[in-house]
Amino acid sequence: MFGFKVVRQNHVGLVETLGRYKREVNAGLSFYIPIFQKVRIVDLAMIPLSLKGYSVITKDNAEVQTNVTLNYHVTDARKFEYENSNSVESMVQLVRGHLRDIIGKIDLNEALGSTSKINADLAAAIGDLTNTYGIKVDRVNIDELKPSASITESMEKQIRADREKTAAIAKANGEARSIEIETKARNDATVSTAKAEAAATIARADAKAYEIKKLNDMLASADNKYFTDQQIQAFAALAESSSNTVVMSKEDIGKFSEIPVTAQVMNQISKK
Known part of the structure; x- marks a missing residue:
């Protein structure tokens, strides 16, 4: 008496006789002797x-x-x-x-x-x-x-610490940059003011030097007649004032008495 066993596709059958491996059968219909034999099916698929x-x-x-x-x-x-x-x-x-x-x-x-x-x-x-x-x-x-949970917690703490550190560094760098820009602006303003004041001082000095130079040039080019004229004008102004005393050397009196206008002024002073 025989039995039969159907072995499916992508499977293999191992026929055992009284518990010992006898042969291998492929997919399809296989016959065996019941009680004495057994067919063990092995899946070959992934x-x-x-x-x-x-x-x-x-x-x-x-x-x-x-x-x-x-x-x-x-x-x-x-x-x-x-x-x-x-x-x-x-x-x-x-x-x-x-x-x-x-x-x-x-x-x-x-x-x-x-x-x-x-x-x-x-x-x-x-x-x-x-x-x-x-x-x-x-x-x-x-x-x-x-x-593990403990390591995950430690890693999260480290990540938070790194982020906080990065944020703190960025904030500090920003504040330092702001202070640097502000300080530079103040320094630039101070330098600009100093340069402007220095330029103004130089301009005033140049103007004063120019004024002095022009005056010296004018005095250098003036002759005795100019100074005599200035002295006559001074005597004329003196004649109009309330002063009636003029102190000068004998030589000067002799020199100015030669000038008619001067003599007239001196006479007016003496009458007072």
């Missing part, structure tokens, strides 16, 4: 697997929670079923071990910013598991690297 909440420690002793997803498929059904009691769990342990080793060699900041590199290193480390577990990992990806 299978997704999610590894969540796995804790690892970075080089700087920071605890990080990781979420990893991978895709694998069975390449050797016989090894997968008979050479390991749980090939999938063995694969998971291998993945976690390599991940712990890779992240343990880098600091927290580098780990958080290098997930693509960690993915590549992990895929290279896992390689082809066919020879060991009859499995090939087609894709592995770090979905999340999350620091």
Whole structure:
């Protein structure tokens, strides 16, 4: 008496006789002897697997929670079923071990910013598991690297402190720049005022020097007649005043008496 077993597409059947592996059957209809034989079905399709909440420690002793997803498929059904009691769990342990080793060699900041590199290193480390577990990992990806709550809090405090520090520096630089501009403006105004006063002083000095020069030039070009005329005008003014005393030397009296106008003035003074 025979039994039959339908093996679906992308699956393989392992026929066991009295518990011992006998042969492998492909997709389709297969016959076996009930009671004495059993057909174990193995899925060869790609299978997704999610590894969540796995804790690892970075080089700087920071605890990080990781979420990893991978895709694998069975390449050797016989090894997968008979050479390991749980090939999938063995694969998971291998993945976690390599991940712990890779992240343990880098600091927290580098780990958080290098997930693509960690993915590549992990895929290279896992390689082809066919020879060991009859499995090939087609894709592995770090979905999340999350620091512990205490580290996250510390990082947030550090970020706030950095922002406050940056704001304080910017404010101080702004105030310093404002003071610099204000001081420069005052200095420029002081310099401009000093230059204007200096220019005015020079102009007044130049004007006074010009006045003195013109007067000296005029006096240098004047002859005795000019001074005599000035003296006569002085005597005339004296004649009109209330003064009646004139003191001068005998020589001067003799000189001025030669001038008719002077003599007339002196007579008027004597009459008073």
